[in-house]
Amino acid sequence: MKELSNPHSRAKKQARWQQFQRYKDNLRKDMIASELQNLKGRKIREATAEAMARLAGMASYPYAAVPHPFGSLSPAEVSARADKVVDRIEQLLLEN
Numbered sequence: 001m002k003e004l005s006n007p008h009s010r011a012k013k014q015a016r017w018q019q020f021q022r023y024k025d026n027l028r029k030d031m032i033a034s035e036l037q038n039l040k041g042r043k044i045r046e047a048t049a050e051a052m053a054r055l056a057g058m059a060s061y062p063y064a065a066v067p068h069p070f071g072s073l074s075p076a077e078v079s080a081r082a083d084k085v086v087d088r089i090e091q092l093l094l095e096n
Contacts, residue, residue, distance in 0.1 A: 028052070028055055031051040031055050032047075035048065036048070046065060049063060049065065063092075064085045064089045065085070066081055066082065066085050067081055
């Protein structure tokens, strides 16, 4: 006789969630790899950002790129990096 189990148990919900997270992670990796195969003059960082925008359903979403890393910078250095992209941010805000 087959034992009945609750399809709504915590363990089964967690297993479904984990499976979905693995699916999303693999999809993200595949999209990034696809973008990196054809850079079209873009930097790796730009291609990755465009893949993430596509994954979120916003393929044509405009963005401003700020060079990384930030964690090791002083507040003055962070401010200097932000100053470099402020014109692009203003342009994006005023376009739409």
